Amino acid sequence: xxxxxxxxxxxxxxxxxxxxxxxxxxxxxxxxxxxxxxxxxxxxxxxxxxxxxxxxxxxxxxxxxxxxxxxxxxxxxxxxxxxxxxxxxxxxxxxxxxxxxxxxxxxxxxxxxxxxxxxxxxxxxxxxxxxxxxxxxxxxxxxxxxxxxxxxxxxxxxxxxxxxxxxxxxxxxxxxxxxxxxxxxxxxxxxxxxxxxxxxxxxxxxxxxxxxxxxxxxxxxxxxxxxxxxxxxxxxxxxxxxxxxxxxxxxxxxxxxxxxxxxxxxxxxxxxxxxxxxxxxxxxxxxxxxxxxxxxxxxxxxxxxxxxxxxxxxxxxxxxxxxxxxxxxxxxxxxxxxxxxxxxxxxxxxxxxxxxxxxxxxxxxxxxxxxxxxxxxxxxxxxxxxxxxxxxxxxxxxxxxxxxxxxxx
Numbered sequence: 001x002x003x004x005x006x007x008x009x010x011x012x013x014x015x016x017x018x019x020x021x022x023x024x025x026x027x028x029x030x031x032x033x034x035x036x037x038x039x040x041x042x043x044x045x046x047x048x049x050x051x052x053x054x055x056x057x058x059x060x061x062x063x064x065x066x067x068x069x070x071x072x073x074x075x076x077x078x079x080x081x082x083x084x085x086x087x088x089x090x091x092x093x094x095x096x097x098x099x100x101x102x103x104x105x106x107x108x109x110x111x112x113x114x115x116x117x118x119x120x121x122x123x124x125x126x127x128x129x130x131x132x133x134x135x136x137x138x139x140x141x142x143x144x145x146x147x148x149x150x151x152x153x154x155x156x157x158x159x160x161x162x163x164x165x166x167x168x169x170x171x172x173x174x175x176x177x178x179x180x181x182x183x184x185x186x187x188x189x190x191x192x193x194x195x196x197x198x199x200x201x202x203x204x205x206x207x208x209x210x211x212x213x214x215x216x217x218x219x220x221x222x223x224x225x226x227x228x229x230x231x232x233x234x235x236x237x238x239x240x241x242x243x244x245x246x247x248x249x250x251x252x253x254x255x256x257x258x259x260x261x262x263x264x265x266x267x268x269x270x271x272x273x274x275x276x277x278x279x280x281x282x283x284x285x286x287x288x289x290x291x292x293x294x295x296x297x298x299x300x301x302x303x304x305x306x307x308x309x310x311x312x313x314x315x316x317x318x319x320x321x322x323x324x325x326x327x328x329x330x331x332x333x334x335x336x337x338x339x340x341x342x343x344x345x346x347x348x349x350x351x352x353x354x355x356x357x358x359x360x361x362x363x364x365x366x367x368x369x370x371x372x373x374x375x376x377x378x379x380x381x382x383x384x385x386x387x388x389x390x391x392x393x394x395x396x397x398x399x400x401x402x403x404x405x406x407x408x409x
Contacts, residue, residue, distance in 0.1 A: 047130040062129040064148040065121035068377040073285040076112035087223040091272040094227040101274040108308040152395035296324035318364040325358040348384035352403030355379040
């Protein structure tokens, strides 16, 4: 009897032990599954923190920057240099041309302008990306100056960097302007006949003797020669075009002959009316708009019609003004984002929403060019959900010029 009771007690103890072991194993499996799920969830997504507010830097991290825009202004200035001709004082009397240029002069005017955008990293918008595990990010593409291009996809570095400022002339002015003043010599031989007493045997005789002398041609005479040559060229050109010559050049060479006659006429005519030469000068200015400024207005330079582009203000100069006007189209979005109360600790990839702005380049009160362009630093900061990159197939591409989202998959 006692033996059977002991067997039953032992059996109950054994069953209780097995049940307790089963419960322990079940609890362990539940804890293991829970930990695996937590690990799977925690091993997804990223944490993004501005470098200014990063208290601790993990071993695995990436650094990227948001762009800010620079306004590049290209101004083309044309220089017109007029040189008076050596025979200008005889232009009216010999050629009938009134108002010939009497002195040298130089004129400058703006002949073209353009406004473009460039980008550079914003020193206040550098961010750490902390992946929550190694497989959180498959690939990150950055420009050569760390501006973010894409996450989990390949992207080409097509950012527009800061251009190099260049000043250049399209063509230099010639040194020798008037090299052919006449077709004849500057000196002429003058023969005079004089009488000389000559003794012949016992008598004296008066005989003629020629005396040669060389004298310089006067400036007015050279002007007359040039005017006469111009008239001869015009006469020859008229006969050639009208068919007055019995033997005319062939059709193929006719155009060449006409062009040569016109070219020579222009060269001799410039002796009276002068010559005009032009060249272009290019100036580039780079301006960085500031969001906090209530007015983004800058005088880039001054244009003096007699001296060209200068930094000195005077009575004769006009200012070259660059003005950037915000559109304030993002005010409602800004209000909505501030009301959302999203926790910045859980923000994902931070990007920029640029704001369209009107950019005006003026010379005094005259507008040279006006454009509507997006300015990155005038816009808003926004962020993707931190869980967006939970799936490695999710990818995003950004515009390196403005920092805005270009493609989202």
